[in-house]
Amino acid sequence: MKSSILMNFLLLMTILFIVPKLFQKFRIPSATTEILLGISLGIIAQDFFYEMEFIDVLASLGIISFFIYSGIEIDMRFINRNRSMLLECLAIKLLVLLVTIYAIAHLTTYDFRVASLIALALITPSAGFIIQNVREFKINKILKQGINANVILAEVMFIFLFIFFINLTNITKAVQVVFLISVWIFFLPRIIEFLYVKVLYKVIDIEFPLLFFIGLISAFFTDYLGLHFIVGAFIAGVFIENFLNNLEEDRKIDSVQKISLIDTFKSISLIFLPFYFFSIGLSVNGYISLEILSIALLLFIVINGTRFVIHLIHRILRFQDTLKNSFLVSIMILPTVIFTIVVADILLREKIINPETFAILVLYGTFTTFLPILAKVLIKKFGNF
Known part of the structure; x- marks a missing residue:
């Protein structure tokens, strides 16, 4: 039994760690390949992969470590400046959100919530995914910091809006959740400080x-409250970043030690996150059809095309930025892949949406992983920014 589990684990690791790297030669993002592997292998050998219970555990570790790392990436000094x-920029994103809500409510049978x-x-940008891609680009530091701060703040704002809307049907529960989250935010840095200074300082x-x-x-505390792992993981990441800064000061x-610790969180997420994307692919494979694919592609073109034009015009007119810089930034802040998939997963588990939606x-989020490729083509054609 143990040898069988080990063999299955090694087989899956080989698939997820090698195949995406091969497809990266064709500029296909790893996340896209991992989701497509889940879809295709789920169709070919559905029973075999659904019996691997460890996939869910590894997937949870992947998404938790990824959002811890995303929280650590917040540069509060740049944000304050x-x-x-x-x-x-947040006000523009909020306006786009309101228009999107209005369109969905009037074009579908879904209610306001x-x-x-x-x-x-x-429309929520996937900060961790975007930051990871921005690192690979030969662009100046200020532009990188601007992109990172833009998407991180948007993700934070939309996470809190998600908490509000998911609990909108039960105001009492919503108040309780907000209260408990506030208490956790207050005590979390003190817990970290106490454990490190008073209990484990000699280790x-x-x-x-x-x-x-x-x-x-x-992460598990916020999951217990009925939210999701990502909320608690992200909050922890923010305070971990502050704690590391205090240790350095x-x-x-x-x-060097600080960077090494941050890189360790990044490495953990890179190891386990492929299991998350693969598990999403497994869960969606039975509902893929030409109609669903067409709807997802249409949504991708209309929504992201509109978002791109709005951000491009705003950046050129308001900040007098160059067309090249504005074009690059407006593309790079668009990908929503991880947040889209996480929210879709929550809504399906809570039976708020049907499997087709x-x-x-999921397909819409997967399509957004190709947006950084457009930015890379732009840089290759016009040179560094």
Whole structure:
């Protein structure tokens, strides 16, 4: 039995770690390949892969570690220096959200609450995915920081809106959830500080195990509240970043150690996140059809085309940026893949949407992974920015 589980695990690891790398030569993003592998292998050998219960565990670890890392990536100093510009960008995103909600509510049979949740799935930028892609680009540091801060703040704002809308049918529960989240946010940095300074300060190299454990606890706490792992993981990541900055300022760790700890979180997410995308592909394979594929593609073109034009015009007119820079930034802030898939997964599990809508959202999110390729083509054609 144990040898069978091990063999299945090794087989799946080989598939998920090697095949996406091969397709990267053709500029196909790893996330896209992993989702498509889940869909295709689910069709070919459905019973075989559905019996692998460890996939769900590894998938959960992947999405938790990814959102911890996303929280750590927040650069509060840059945000404070550029808050007026970033608030203006958030206002534009909020306006786009309202228009999207209105369109969904009037073009479908979904009520305002469900339309709002679907709209959030369609337009919330996937900060971690975007940041990971921005790193590969030969663009100046200020432009990178601007893109990162833009999408991180948007993701934070939309996460809180998601919490509001998902609990809209039960105001009492919503108030309780907000209260408990507020209490957790208040105590979390104090818990980290207490455990590190008072309990584990003499243990060598305890920083990463402690912080990862805190991240897991935070993730499971918000999941217990009826939200999702990502909320608690993201909150933990924000406070972990602040904690590491404090350690560096107090000279308990140096900059090299800090970067090493952050890179460890990144490595963990890179190892386990493929299982998450693969599991999503497995769950959607039975609902793929030409009609659903066409709807997802149409949504992708209309929504992202509109978002792109709005951001492009705003950046050129308001900030007098160059056309090349504006074009690049407007493309790079569009991908929604991870947030779209996570929200779609939650809505399906809560029976808020049907499997067909779930499949449309997953395919839509998958299509957005190709947007950075357009940006890379732009850089290759016009040179560095």
